[in-house]
Amino acid sequence: MAAVTAEARPPRTGEGRTDRRRFVRLLVGWIVILLLLVGWAVTLRPTQLGGPATFIVVSGDSMEPILHSGDLVVLRTQDTYEIGDVVTFPVPDGEPGAGSLVIHRIVDTEGQLFIPQGDNRSQADEWRPTNETVRGSLWFHVPRAGQVLTTVLQPPLIAALAGGAVTVWLLMREPNAKGRKKKNADPN
Numbered sequence: 084m085a086a087v088t089a090e091a092r093p094p095r096t097g098e099g100r101t102d103r104r105r106f107v108r109l110l111v112g113w114i115v116i117l118l119l120l121v122g123w124a125v126t127l128r129p130t131q132l133g134g135p136a137t138f139i140v141v142s143g144d145s146m147e148p149i150l151h152s153g154d155l156v157v158l159r160t161q162d163t164y165e166i167g168d169v170v171t172f173p174v175p176d177g178e179p180g181a182g183s184l185v186i187h188r189i190v191d192t193e194g195q196l197f198i199p200q201g202d203n204r205s206q207a208d209e210w211r212p213t214n215e216t217v218r219g220s221l222w223f224h225v226p227r228a229g230q231v232l233t234t235v236l237q238p239p240l241i242a243a244l245a246g247g248a249v250t251v252w253l254l255m256r257e258p259n260a261k262g263r264k265k266k267n268a269d270p271n
Contacts, residue, residue, distance in 0.1 A: 137218045150186065
């Protein structure tokens with residue numbers, strides 16, 4: 084019969100477990116990012132990128148008390164629009180402010196044309212958008228978020244935020260182990 088000898092095992096340091104946890108955290112992080120990107124692509128991708136959403140910042144008081152100047156409005160494209168829908172459409176060519184987006188409620192129709200009017204206005208608009216010219220109907224709005232976005236998107240602030248992010252990254256990154264070895268290595 085052969086003798087069985089027990090070899091001494093080195094004590095566990097927990098490195099394997101720590102590496103597994105780090106891998107799982109990294110994997111979960113990437114899955115969350117992927118899910119957020121898919122959710123954005125399906126729901127909030129702008130129409131300029133082939134998505135269903137249009138984003139505008141309200142300017143003026145024509146839709147008070149529902150919408151106020153500085154609110155961020157998210158609109159979704161639809162196949163058809165109905166009386167009562169709050170929609171956005173561009174001012175027609177040849178008119179003052181041509182191309183600017185107007186957000187008003189559809190109050191009536193004339194055949195295939197919509198008759199829009201601001202909730203805070205006593206008369207209907209002179210413009211008559213069609214189903215094809217309407218950019219979308221109100222999906223949701225965030226009060227004052229448009230003001231914040233307009234401020235944040237100013238070039239000096241973007242440059243300051245980018246510089247701050249780079250500085251934080253430089254200060255928080257792990258030192259390069261290879262660089263340390265080269266510095267500490269014996270020159271001979």
